[in-house]
Amino acid sequence: MELGTIKQQIFQWMGWLSIVTGLVSIAVINIYLLWGLNVPIGKNISLWLWVTILLGIIAIFNKKSRSLGFWGIGLGLYLGLFYMVMFILGWMINPFP
């Protein structure tokens, strides 16, 4: 296999992995929310968020995997927005610790 093809496939796999890690994180959040549990902000899920964004950023450097990269970054940003809303609005609507 040519080096160019391998490089392209690596970028594509990075893109797919970024989407999958983002979706897994959101799926975990769904499970917590649907079971009525507190979403563990700042634990493993934050690590997944950074992995999702990092893989997405790598994927956008290749033309063929760019759309996958943006998709992954979008999921990562959504996760970030979700944590921020839950944290800031959470304090606003529930004044008790």
Next chain:
Amino acid sequence: MNPYDKLIQKAKQDGGKQSDKGSATIKRAINSSKWRLILSTLTVLLLIVPTCYMLTFGYYAFGTKSTTLMDVASKTLYITEPNTTLEEMEFDMDFTLFSMNLTFDQYKQIGDEIYPAKEYDLQFIFKDLVKKETNSHLEKVYPKNPTETNQWLAHPEQRVEFNGANEWRVLSGLPEETVVEAYISLDKLYSVDEVVDSMENIDVTWAAIYTGTEDTMLSEDGDVVSPIGYPVQPDQTYWSPFRDSTSHEETFLTMLKEIEPYEDLAVEVSPHKNLELDERIDYLEENGLATYGVVVTGPTEEIAKLQELEMVRHMKLGEVKLWNWGR
């Protein structure tokens, strides 16, 4: 094989290779599209619940505030449930899709100590109260459906449904080593300070305020109204609206005005059916505050002495506990 045949043969071989390569590319493209479709569907599905939660949080932060709903609920109970208090740390708020669940405990002073009185479980969908569950720990429960005459605290012009003489007899039969809560109806309207000064060695915990409707217990529209009043004792509970209040009367009036825009909710939270706040606030602003009945607590013996007071018209016995009076 001549050069022409060789050329044809070579072209055929190259074409075959290209066709294999082409079908592999198409297969990969189909697979990629298939996964894109699956994952984009999954993305949309997985975003629904977290997005709804963010909208819910946004609604309770910037729309009808969760703290407003909590304030209305707690203030309503302070003014409609005689001798009760709420503890800040006992409030528990949970948020689910477009709804808020509020649970808290209500307490009562009996003698010198505070006892759990009721547990409240309120469920709101947006700002509408859709579920209200209460679990009472009390032995004597205030009438759930008020009529003109079934109140425990009665205006001088109102009759009562309980046997007043019997209540005094029951009180005198209690052991001396007990403390009690009693609902005292007065013979006319008094200022709260006047009543507190007349009743020594006991705590006057709550005063029912005359708002122009209690002589008939009917509003201008002919609806049965519920008694309202305020806690008399200084309340240092952080959560209490009466904390650091220089005048409980002013705080009471302010609370009524704060609750008024949410009267429908207040009526649903309260055990009573009608508050008619608009009419009653107008009366209080014009005529000031006077009480026709108070809730007191203290040693049984001291409460029994109230029978000798001229101002006491009726007594309804509330909760009884073993001696805890440490003064």
